[in-house]
Amino acid sequence: MRITLTTAASALVLAPTSVFAVDYLSADQAAKLMFPQADRFESREVKLDAAQMQKLSAQGVQARSATWPVRVAYHGSATLGYIVIDEVVGKFELISYAVGIAADGAVRQVEILSYRESHGQEIRLPAWRQQFVGKTVASTIQVGEDIANISGATLSCKHVTDGVKRIVAVVDLARRNGVLG
Amino acid sequence: MNVTATTVAWVRRAKPLLGTIVEVGALGQHARVDDAVRVAFEAVADIQARLSRFEPASDITRFHAIPSGTSIAIEKHANTVLMAAQSLRDASGGIFDITLGTAPEGWRCERSHLHKLGDKVRLDLGGIAKGYAVDHAVDALMANGCEAGWVNAGGDVRVFGDTDLPVSLRDEHAGGVRQFAKLRDGAFATSHFGHGSRSQAFAPIPVQAHASVAAPLCLWADALTKVVAISGDTANPLLARYGAQAWLH
Numbered sequence: 016m017r018i019t020l021t022t023a024a025s026a027l028v029l030a031p032t033s034v035f036a037v038d039y040l041s042a043d044q045a046a047k048l049m050f051p052q053a054d055r056f057e058s059r060e061v062k063l064d065a066a067q068m069q070k071l072s073a074q075g076v077q078a079r080s081a082t083w084p085v086r087v088a089y090h091g092s093a094t095l096g097y098i099v100i101d102e103v104v105g106k107f108e109l110i111s112y113a114v115g116i117a118a119d120g121a122v123r124q125v126e127i128l129s130y131r132e133s134h135g136q137e138i139r140l141p142a143w144r145q146q147f148v149g150k151t152v153a154s155t156i157q158v159g160e161d162i163a164n165i166s167g168a169t170l171s172c173k174h175v176t177d178g179v180k181r182i183v184a185v186v187d188l189a190r191r192n193g194v195l196g
Numbered sequence: 197m198n199v200t201a202t203t204v205a206w207v208r209r210a211k212p213l214l215g216t217i218v219e220v221g222a223l224g225q226h227a228r229v230d231d232a233v234r235v236a237f238e239a240v241a242d243i244q245a246r247l248s249r250f251e252p253a254s255d256i257t258r259f260h261a262i263p264s265g266t267s268i269a270i271e272k273h274a275n276t277v278l279m280a281a282q283s284l285r286d287a288s289g290g291i292f293d294i295t296l297g298t299a300p301e302g303w304r305c306e307r308s309h310l311h312k313l314g315d316k317v318r319l320d321l322g323g324i325a326k327g328y329a330v331d332h333a334v335d336a337l338m339a340n341g342c343e344a345g346w347v348n349a350g351g352d353v354r355v356f357g358d359t360d361l362p363v364s365l366r367d368e369h370a371g372g373v374r375q376f377a378k379l380r381d382g383a384f385a386t387s388h389f390g391h392g393s394r395s396q397a398f399a400p401i402p403v404q405a406h407a408s409v410a411a412p413l414c415l416w417a418d419a420l421t422k423v424v425a426i427s428g429d430t431a432n433p434l435l436a437r438y439g440a441q442a443w444l445h
Contacts, residue, residue, distance in 0.1 A: 016382030016439065018410045021375045024443040027365065032372025035364065039210050107371040127210035127217060134372040172212035
């Protein structure tokens with residue numbers, strides 16, 4: 016083991032803070048990873064009406080949005096499953112993630128697509144979040160400053176876990192109503 | 197670029213596991229590295245299923261269901277973690293307490309059996325099992341041919357191979373991260389002890405600190421952060437026993 020301090024602990028409070036961002040997978044990469052047998056993906060839009068939103072609410076799920084873009088994975092004419100991309104905001108972090116759901120409605124895979132650590136309050140500002148929209152990944156990782164790892168204590172994935180539950184409920188509803196073909 | 201099966205490439209992925217985000221980075225042959233990363237995530241999920249008190253079939257949940265004075269047979273992962281927790285409890289004079297105060301002496305682990313010595317004892321391996329899961333995932337990367345890599349479970353990180361991993365500390369109050377160290381062939385963990393922090397349950401007296409520990413294995417780095425924060429002693433003699441260094445900040 017070798018540890019080389021870049022900042023003495025006593026000077027840590029004075030050290031400048033920086034933001035931190037990692038891209039893991041693009042939406043396309045995640046879709047292919049989750050459904051490698053798929054020969055095509057089609058985009059659908061699930062629109063929930065007020066009654067459906069209420070139905071979800073009765074199950075303890077806040078739908079949050081009335082419109083959910085869903086990618087459907089096909090092999091020939093067979094539906095393999097669905098992929099939904101979502102993002103959640105924590106105290107300091109913005110996490111975008113993908114949920115892969117099999118044709119029978121069971122969760123197949125959850126992948127973090129990107130992680131953004133903010134300085135703090137700016138995470139609530141649409142302008143700060145907008146800067147990441149449409150960013151893609153696939154850049155080779157350089158060993159060096161790029162691969163900084165955070166050691167913190169309070170990072171919780173509760174937002175992601177709640178988000179996965181919400182997506183499962185929305186896809187289930189859409190599937191039963193035949194919206195996803 | 198012509199990518200062949202023998203080209204060496206970095207892969208970096210993250211999943212929600214262990215109640216946090218688990219990140220795996222690995223350097224390996226193009227044809228094998230994706231599989232190695234998948235197996236590493238499976239190793240983490242396996243430890244979660246076996247050791248979490250929230251998992252209905254885990255050894256911990258089974259232990260909670262038995263009466264005092266009886267025991268259960270436990271599998272090897274639970275045995276490794278509980279034996280480590282037991283030795284640390286005894287060596288730290290009870291500072292390290294996986295019962296979170298419910299009955300520090302209410303359990304004993306012996307020859308792959310977990311004995312219940314009191315009715316009130318509740319076990320929570322949250323202060324040590326995350327580090328063990330990281331070690332288990334690193335073992336998976338190495339066994340699957342990776343040349344270098346790291347696993348970071350919400351701040352409990354271990355790196356191996358020819359890589360200096362920059363480690364930054366998150367500012368828990370104001371946000372942002374600060375560069376702290378470069379880590380090579382070892383583990384690093386941070387715990388936050390303060391009002392509203394889960395780890396507060398470990399502390400008999402109110403403390404307000406971040407404790408970071410570097411050690412060769414992540415199990416010890418993770419567990420020793422609790423000992424350091426509660427004892428307030430970065431020169432605690434236990435650290436040397438596990439080849440560890442500590443910082444309070």
